[in-house]
Amino acid sequence: MEITTKEYRRVAVVSVSGRIDTLTSTQFEETINELIEKGHFNLVMDLSEVDFLSSSGLRILVTSRKKVREKGGDVVMANPSQRASDSVEIAGLDKLFMSYPNREEAVGSF
């Protein structure tokens, strides 16, 4: 898994490629927590290059969403891959995350 972040004034974008599973979810969680600790409560998850998203990764998304919403923010998705979308949908979490066709629209939603 590779993970990069880009911080804007009002939004932070987390871009992930590869597998988000029990092996990599700790790194995913730590990256998000660092952004939240810096005061970024509006988060865009660019999951366009994710080819496997297990329940470990889904748990991080759900807990992160809860944390930022308590601070008035939200977690949205930008152009999630078919596989990432399928994982979210199979787990029944698709109603929780707004999804935008590209990163610009996702950033602009805040």
Next chain:
Amino acid sequence: MAVMQLSIPAYHKEIESLCDLTGKAAVDARFTERTIYACQLAIGEACENIINHGYKQEGIGEIELTAESSPGNLILVLRDSAPPFNPAIEPSLPHWQEEDPPVGGLGLIIIHRVMDKVKYQRIKDQNILELRKTEYQDSLPRIKRKLHS
């Protein structure tokens, strides 16, 4: 019917190889791309559960996967020697609020939503988990009709 088998030491880093084997068997079953991924996801969740809730730690024991495939059908059988752990009990899904979504039990939810049948047996100190998936494709009868016309 094609049969493939692979055993791994019960480490998280080894689970991907069982997902790969599942993918190959699902291709043999002529499943769609999305169903192939769903089956890989389910087997990954089942293996995570075996390590985390069965063995309760990595590096103890093994996990063996046997995959049987025929057009439209896939049977995945996982065997392990962990203490009894039954993931075949379908998780109850109480209505949850958007502000308080579930964070536990997602793996079991995924397994039961993806697979058509989840059967658990405990035989001779082994957990045996059988996962079955059937996918009927319009293309299969058409291909057969072409071959027989």
